[in-house]
Amino acid sequence: MQTAQTEILAFGDFLLDPQRRQLVARASGVPSHLTGRPLEALLYLAGRPGELVSKIELMAVIWKGVTVEDNSLTKCISTIRKALGEGPNDNRFIVTEPRRGYRFVADIAAANAKGPGAPSRRLSANPQASQLYVSGWSALTRPGGTTLQRGLEQLEQAVQIDPQFALAHACVASGYALLGVFGLAAPLEVFPRARAAALAALAADETLADAHAQLGHVHTMFEFNFTAAEACYRRALDLNPNCLPALHYMGLQALVAGKFEEALHHLRRAQAIEPLAANVSANIAMSHYYAAQYDQAIAQAEATLELAPQFAHAQSVLGRSWLRLGEVDRALELFHLRSGPTIGSAADVPAALALAGRHAESKACLDGLLAARGHRYVSAFDIATVYAAQDDVGGALEWLEIALAERAQPICALAVDPAFKHLSQELRFRAVLSKVGQPAPAPLLQTHSGV
Numbered sequence: 178m179q180t181a182q183t184e185i186l187a188f189g190d191f192l193l194d195p196q197r198r199q200l201v202a203r204a205s206g207v208p209s210h211l212t213g214r215p216l217e218a219l220l221y222l223a224g225r226p227g228e229l230v231s232k233i234e235l236m237a238v239i240w241k242g243v244t245v246e247d248n249s250l251t252k253c254i255s256t257i258r259k260a261l262g263e264g265p266n267d268n269r270f271i272v273t274e275p276r277r278g279y280r281f282v283a284d285i286a287a288a289n290a291k292g293p294g295a296p297s298r299r300l301s302a303n304p305q306a307s308q309l310y311v312s313g314w315s316a317l318t319r320p321g322g323t324t325l326q327r328g329l330e331q332l333e334q335a336v337q338i339d340p341q342f343a344l345a346h347a348c349v350a351s352g353y354a355l356l357g358v359f360g361l362a363a364p365l366e367v368f369p370r371a372r373a374a375a376l377a378a379l380a381a382d383e384t385l386a387d388a389h390a391q392l393g394h395v396h397t398m399f400e401f402n403f404t405a406a407e408a409c410y411r412r413a414l415d416l417n418p419n420c421l422p423a424l425h426y427m428g429l430q431a432l433v434a435g436k437f438e439e440a441l442h443h444l445r446r447a448q449a450i451e452p453l454a455a456n457v458s459a460n461i462a463m464s465h466y467y468a469a470q471y472d473q474a475i476a477q478a479e480a481t482l483e484l485a486p487q488f489a490h491a492q493s494v495l496g497r498s499w500l501r502l503g504e505v506d507r508a509l510e511l512f513h514l515r516s517g518p519t520i521g522s523a524a525d526v527p528a529a530l531a532l533a534g535r536h537a538e539s540k541a542c543l544d545g546l547l548a549a550r551g552h553r554y555v556s557a558f559d560i561a562t563v564y565a566a567q568d569d570v571g572g573a574l575e576w577l578e579i580a581l582a583e584r585a586q587p588i589c590a591l592a593v594d595p596a597f598k599h600l601s602q603e604l605r606f607r608a609v610l611s612k613v614g615q616p617a618p619a620p621l622l623q624t625h626s627g628v
């Protein structure tokens with residue numbers, strides 16, 4: 178089926194804009210140098226996804242009224258492949274059928290498609306706002322300290338330029354939520370901003386699936402209102418069955434409830450939509466980690482790091498998985514090499530030191546975290562994690578109660594976090610779980626092993 182030539186086409190790492198006649202890298206928002214006949218050939222092929230376009234047809238369109246040899250077309254296709262980063266035998270984007278023609282085989286989404294069931298990438302009519310959105314959105318798929326902050330700045334610039342840019346508002350909501358989840362800012366400050374941005378997106382476009390998904394994420398992570406969150410996710414999928422954030426967040430909601438197979442089902446659907454989204458890939462690893470499937474968590478985290486070598490979230494999951502397998506030195510090495518802060522990262526080194534029996538070093542690290550709370554945000558959940566590793570039950574419970582009051586992340590995952598399994602029968606622990614809206618875990622059949 179031919180795609181309308183006014184739609185921005187999203188495939189792989191690229192956006193193809195027929196109206197402005199540009200091929201743009203999603204990650205940087207920078208246009209490629211592809212121009213002239215190679216660009217025209219790409220537009221023609223991408224406008225007919227999956228169809229075999231004969232050499233005669235393509236030459237007639239690209240070289241109207243001009244007689245050329247097959248070699249000219251071959252060079253043209255080679256130039257396209259180079260711009261897409263594709264080798265002659267890769268066949269990720271263009272398949273050559275000898276003596277017949279070419280077929281564009283990459284999965285394509287229309288970036289400004291309208292209506293239920295269509296992918297919900299509706300870009301702004303303002304080119305600058307659209308480009309800022311593309312760059313900001315890409316940063317949110319690999320969120321870390323500097324990357325996330327920069328991406329959020331770009332997205333906020335986009336909505337300042339175009340206040341009706343609903344999709345950018347939705348991504349602003351995602352950015353603020355990530356600041357809270359990754360421990361970069363106090364959840365009590367940033368989640369209300371995330372909620373406001375999600376509501377702004379809905380006010381601009383009530384049919385935007387991503388906006389419903391972002392509101393649902395606030396319900397899950399900050400309000401512990403899982404029924405309201407589920408309604409938002411279902412509404413998002415009614416509008417767009419391929420809504421990436423809805424599937425991603427449904428996976429996370431299932432995960433914190435201990436529904437591991439359901440979590441993996443949703444996350445793998447999300448990954449199929451955006452194979453290069455490192456956050457989704459890392460959260461598949463995190464699902465295996467919380468399910469105590471540590472070998473699978475390691476394999477998935479390593480695969481994520483091949484995709485995004487400096488992604489701190491994947492580095493953390495990898496280190497924690499080795500830690501649970503008793504490989505403390507290996508875990509510590511990974512934690513020290515980590516590229517930046519991420520969810521739960523402040524607790525990793527002191528907790529690992531405690532589990533290794535290096536109690537004085539662990540206490541010194543914990544003292545540093547407690548002192549730091551006087552001048553910057555430090556997650557109370559991270560502090561509780563360290564106390565739990567030190568087997569200080571009273572300290573762990575006290576800081577879990579503080580984490581609940583502060584909505585410190587990942588408090589939602591308390592029921593499945595292996596760092597707290599040995600506290601599962603404590604009444605204060607169960608009281609925190611009930612306020613988070615999660616069932617208490619079943620009684621342990623063995624004592625705490627220290628790991």
